Amino acid sequence: MTYQTKNLRNVVLLGHPGSGKTSFAEAMLFEAKATTRRGTISDKSTISDFTNIEKERGNSIFSTLMHAKWKDSKINIIDTPGFDDFVGEVVSSLKVADTALMMLNARSGVEVGTELIWEYVERFNTPTTFVVNHLDNEKADFESTLEQAQERFGNRVIPVQ
Ligand SMILES: Nc1nc2c(ncn2[C@@H]2O[C@H](COP(=O)(O)OP(=O)(O)OP(=O)(O)O)[C@@H](O)[C@H]2O)c(=O)[nH]1
Ligand SMILES: [Mg+2]
Structure with missing residues (x-):
């Protein structure tokens, strides 16, 4: 299947390790x-962390490109490692991404x-x-997380659900 440029989205996932x-x-x-199967870190079965070293360590080391079809668009999803040692992977991914999703741990x-990052x-x-993210954690605090984001990144941060 071929996609028009307007139907392509390149999204990079960013954030602190473990977010x-x-x-x-x-x-x-x-x-x-x-x-059809939602993998987990503990089962070492995620699509993104597929290398042996990532499975052994339980965290990402390389950026991984994945894709999904959503309505008429193709969404390219780039998962990046959170650990600072691998920041080169983040930089190269940001270079090709149109949009970033920055994960925050609500705890x-x-x-x-x-x-x-x-x-x-x-x-x-x-x-x-x-x-x-991590909103199911008993110490999760959405309001405080939002406040911290606004304090640090400015009042352009607005909540959307
Ligand atoms: N309870 C709960 N656990 C989560 C949630 N999101 C992620 N986890 C767990 O948190 C741990 C870290 O999740 P990852 O998806 O590996 O986090 P990551 O941001 O990719 O981590 P790095 O690759 O090291 O940067 C794993 O054990 C996940 O199962 C969540 O929303 N709720
Ligand atoms: Mg990861």
């Missing part, structure tokens, strides 16, 4: 019916990884949506 990028990518692929709000987002001027 849930790989799991979120898995959920997106499942929702878009690109996969911890804006974290050091968020701040570090934000420097690159600003450098590339990438439009960004924050995604508040």
